[in-house]
Amino acid sequence: MPVVYKIADNIISSLGFDTSENFRNIVSGISGISETNKFSLPGARVFASLVDDVRLELVSSAFIDPSKFTRLEQMIISSVHNAVDESDIDMTDPETLIILSTVKGNNDLIATGTPFEHERIHLWRTAEKIREHFANPNTPVVISSACISGTLAIVYGKRILTMGKYKNVVITGGDIVTPFIVSGFDCLKAIDPRPCRPFDADRKGLSLGEGAGTIVLSTQLSNSGTNSIEIADGSSSNDANHISGPSRNGEGLLRSIIKTLDNRPAEEIDFINAHGTGTSFNDEMESIAFSRCGLDKKPVNSLKGYIGHTLGAAGIIETNLCCRSLEENLLVKSHGYEHQGTSVPLNIVTEPVHVALKSCLKTSSGFGGTNATILITKDYDHR
Amino acid sequence: MNQEYCCIKEGVIVVNGHTVYTDSLDHSEEPFLVKAYRALGLSYLKFFKMDNLSKTGFLAAELLLKGTPIDNQDLKSDIAVILMTGNASLDTDLGFQSTINDPASYFPSPSIFVYTLPNIMLGEICIRYKITGEGVVFIEPEINSTLIFEYINMIFTDGVTNTCLFGWVDYLDGKAEAFLSVIHKNMITESFSQQSFNSFIQGTFRSGNHQQ
Numbered sequence A: 001m002p003v004v005y006k007i008a009d010n011i012i013s014s015l016g017f018d019t020s021e022n023f024r025n026i027v028s029g030i031s032g033i034s035e036t037n038k039f040s041l042p043g044a045r046v047f048a049s050l051v052d053d054v055r056l057e058l059v060s061s062a063f064i065d066p067s068k069f070t071r072l073e074q075m076i077i078s079s080v081h082n083a084v085d086e087s088d089i090d091m092t093d094p095e096t097l098i099i100l101s102t103v104k105g106n107n108d109l110i111a112t113g114t115p116f117e118h119e120r121i122h123l124w125r126t127a128e129k130i131r132e133h134f135a136n137p138n139t140p141v142v143i144s145s146a147c148i149s150g151t152l153a154i155v156y157g158k159r160i161l162t163m164g165k166y167k168n169v170v171i172t173g174g175d176i177v178t179p180f181i182v183s184g185f186d187c188l189k190a191i192d193p194r195p196c197r198p199f200d201a202d203r204k205g206l207s208l209g210e211g212a213g214t215i216v217l218s219t220q221l222s223n224s225g226t227n228s229i230e231i232a233d234g235s236s237s238n239d240a241n242h243i244s245g246p247s248r249n250g251e252g253l254l255r256s257i258i259k260t261l262d263n264r265p266a267e268e269i270d271f272i273n274a275h276g277t278g279t280s281f282n283d284e285m286e287s288i289a290f291s292r293c294g295l296d297k298k299p300v301n302s303l304k305g306y307i308g309h310t311l312g313a314a315g316i317i318e319t320n321l322c323c324r325s326l327e328e329n330l331l332v333k334s335h336g337y338e339h340q341g342t343s344v345p346l347n348i349v350t351e352p353v354h355v356a357l358k359s360c361l362k363t364s365s366g367f368g369g370t371n372a373t374i375l376i377t378k379d380y381d382h383r
Numbered sequence B: 001m002n003q004e005y006c007c008i009k010e011g012v013i014v015v016n017g018h019t020v021y022t023d024s025l026d027h028s029e030e031p032f033l034v035k036a037y038r039a040l041g042l043s044y045l046k047f048f049k050m051d052n053l054s055k056t057g058f059l060a061a062e063l064l065l066k067g068t069p070i071d072n073q074d075l076k077s078d079i080a081v082i083l084m085t086g087n088a089s090l091d092t093d094l095g096f097q098s099t100i101n102d103p104a105s106y107f108p109s110p111s112i113f114v115y116t117l118p119n120i121m122l123g124e125i126c127i128r129y130k131i132t133g134e135g136v137v138f139i140e141p142e143i144n145s146t147l148i149f150e151y152i153n154m155i156f157t158d159g160v161t162n163t164c165l166f167g168w169v170d171y172l173d174g175k176a177e178a179f180l181s182v183i184h185k186n187m188i189t190e191s192f193s194q195q196s197f198n199s200f201i202q203g204t205f206r207s208g209n210h211q212q
Helices: A019-025 A053-060 A070-086 A125-135 A146-162 A177-189 A250-261 A280-292 A311-328 B032-039 B047-051 B052-065 B088-100 B121-131 B144-155 B196-208
Strands: A003-014 A033-036 A048-049 A098-099 A141-143 A168-175 A211-218 A229-238 A269-271 A299-301 A359-366 A371-378 B005-009 B012-015 B018-022 B079-085 B135-139 B164-174 B177-186
Touching: A003 A019, A003 A070, A003 A311, A003 B047, A019 A311, A019 B018, A048 A177, A053 A070, A070 A125, A070 A168, A070 A211, A098 A125, A098 A146, A098 A311, A125 A141, A125 B135, A141 A146, A146 A168, A146 A211, A146 A229, A146 A371, A146 B144, A168 A311, A177 B088, A211 A311, A211 B196, A229 A250, A229 A311, A229 B121, A229 B135, A250 A280, A250 A359, A250 A371, A269 A311, A280 A359, A311 A359, A311 A371, B005 B052, B005 B196, B012 B052, B018 B135, B032 B052, B047 B121, B052 B088, B052 B121, B052 B164, B052 B177, B079 B121, B088 B164, B088 B196, B121 B135, B135 B144, B177 B196
Parallel strands: A098 A141, A098 A168, A269 A299, A269 A359, B079 B135, B079 B164
Antiparallel strands: A003 A211, A003 A229, A033 A048, A141 B135, A168 A211, A229 A371, A359 A371, B005 B012, B005 B177, B012 B018, B164 B177
């Protein structure tokens, strides 16, 4: 079975326009979540992690005429360019496939008075615009499975490469913060009135974030990298319990972790990057699932305290940051965490730690009872 | 290919080649999906709180799976669900947007917002049948049988999945469309080709229910 390597990546968020800039800011303990009055919601203070409009237009204008592309498309196209232009993959190659992960796509077009044609609201149309721009010959694959979309897109990318039809998959994901999304999470009482505090005793909800992320997977390792990062395994599982709340006993997440680890001993996992949204139920559920599979002593972090919950981009952005942790042997602290806030104590990373790292378990869970996990390894010896 | 399916299209519901419901053009106030639910004697109270996309997917799943071996009380981690949709949750998105458009009548509802995700219909089917296996929702302008065929072949190599529920569910502007079918791992033989799969989709769904 072919090995699937990560060969290129990008992150566009409030903390920067490439993975290095994001990682540098995160290691320095900088959070991109700040108070905004961009969404005039009746009576609500909103903290969110937003992408700088001026810089986005400047960056994207190197590749496109920004007036002809939506804000999300600008982000995603810029993200794919930044990732791909540093690799030697050919976007026009029939053996290259584009996979798009997004939860709400061009959701800003749902409000009246936008300059774009109505059809652009469709997620498949966004994917088509990206495909056209890069002149890729294959029908793009669009995955929209709530908050696990990005992680699930990586699972799908890994699997489709294993089938041998493609040589490279360009997995890109993005979402923007809109009044629609803010009012939705606000009416669910899921937004922390301060910047989110994943796994903390005083957590009161999530912070929304926007951005785009791209990870390029390939069955062929380019020679440029110093480390080989692999997507070793991945899976998904449904709770079959509730559409808007996670399973109380972590059953679905547990099942996905067990399937992804595929009998590998717990010793082979160096750290866990959790979904860690900062909502009471999600973080509690995760602690139970980690404990049930014997991983509760492992270092755990959530990256949502830096860039918020970037929805369809989250799984990709966070995976890229985990890959960077593996490459630099540097565990990132979980921003916003102070005191144990889950019934099962977790080993939350509270300061950046330089330590030899070879593997990471990345988890995601979301509405609809969905859970997805991937195992990322570095310099794995296949002999 | 000779396998079970349920198709909802143009107001007609067909199960395994038999028309089980045709939308009556009476003047009742009830929408097609609710009339069909009642006429077919289904009983699942959660149906009424679902949005139209989930109602469409649930109805097709219920008519396909009820009374089959999948319809028992055990958790089923060996069943994968792959759904595809074109309009995704746009019907409910528009409904939710209408509750926040005007600051004077700003009243967003949590029970509407949770349905502004296309994978909620997958969640509803998983809850009904206690399916805990792999799940994915693809967004395509129309049913893409190549993508489904590839996914089916791929998922059966994972060492866990034995059954795959797959198909298309779509809803917008009062137009409900669904095509669901089930395939088991032991049905993947040499005769299961992209070509035979395409003609199965063509003959049962693309050609339309009015020709049945």
